[in-house]
Amino acid sequence: MNLKRKVEIAVISDIHLGTxxxxxxxxxxxxxxxxxxxxxLNGDIVDIWQFKKRYFPKSHLSVIKKIMDFAADGTEVYYITGNHDEMLRKFADTSIGNISIVNKLVLELDGKKAWFFHGDVFDISIQNAKWLAKLGGWGYDVLTLLNRFVNWGLEKLGKERYSLSKQIKNSVKSAVKYVKDFEKVAADLAIENGYDYVVCGHIHQPKMLVMENKHGTTTYLNSGDWVENFTALEYQFKRWKIYNYNKDKLSPFFADEELKDMTVKDLIAAITIVKSPNKNKKA
Structure with a gap:
């Protein structure tokens, strides 16, 4: 019995595999x-900036395997490059089976135009001082590691999880202003270019908001992340929604049994073997 939810489009970003x-x-x-x-996949999927050979656990390999399985089963997979995986930009506009690597993507959804891109193009600190942004990324990684120990203790005490980095960012006025400026610039550009939807990642702030200026309106969407918020965007029945893992556990699913039983060696072997897409997949 297949209990999986069928969705037309799922958008995830800022997974930061390898951290x-x-x-x-x-x-x-x-x-x-x-x-x-x-x-x-709207950017920062594999964190090449912070990549360490000694840290790429089985669960991270399983995510890559799961994405490849989607493609092999007929799902169209678009990997939009971000700043943490910018090395892939040299491979933009190439495809392997059902997996395409792009810097941006435009889709027509039920008569409306949707514009997808990661969003780091708006980040001056990354464009003009990449070494500083990378240093900041290292500090963020340390903070999230510390946060894991804090949450381990909270869970043992039966209390809710707590995000240190999220609380710090939300309490700093300049960070709040940056998010608002990011949203406004993305929306203004979308309106200027005639897009009904603009879909970003990068700032780890899930959002769905209708924005307007004197030239028109657009819907700004952000898929959030899988570091702090555990969110995704879903499009189905001509509507967008934000999926929140902590609030929307619609079914008691766990990682596929096949993936759970595979060893790290088996996962690496499976990932390096490119399957042919299944052309006979039933709708």
Missing amino acids: YGCHAKQLLTYLSSIEPKKLI
Whole structure:
């Protein structure tokens, strides 16, 4: 019996595979609960900036395997490059089976135009001082590692999880202003170019908001992240919604049994073997 939710489009971003802050197990649970026609990976999927050979656990490999399985089963997978995986930009506009690597994406959804991109193009600190942004990323990684120990203690005491980095960012006025400016610039550009939807990642702030200026309106959407918020965007029946793992556990899904039983060696072997897309998949 297939209990997976069918969605036309699922958008996830800012997973940061290869870092201590990534919550791959929760993401696997979510991915195992859906059957998307299109899966859009909107940047910062593998964190190449912070990549360490000694830290890439089985659950992180399982996420990559799950994405490849989607593609092999007929799902169109679009990998939109972000700043933490910017090395992939040299491969933009190339495809392997059902997986396409792009810097941006435009889709027509039920007569409306949707514009997808990561969003780091708006970040001056990254454009003009990449070494400083990378240093900040290292500090963020340390903070998320510390946060894991804090949450381990809170869970043992039966209390709710707490995000240190999220609380710090939300309490700093300049950070709040940056988020608002980011949203406004994205919306203004979308309106200027005639897009009905603009879909970003990058700032780890899930959002769905109708924005307008004197030239028109657009819907700004942000898929959030899988470090702090555990969120995704879903499009189905001509409507967008924000999926929140902590609030919307629609079914008691867990990572696929096949993935749970595979060893790290088996996962690496499976990832390096490119499957042919299944052309006979039933709708």
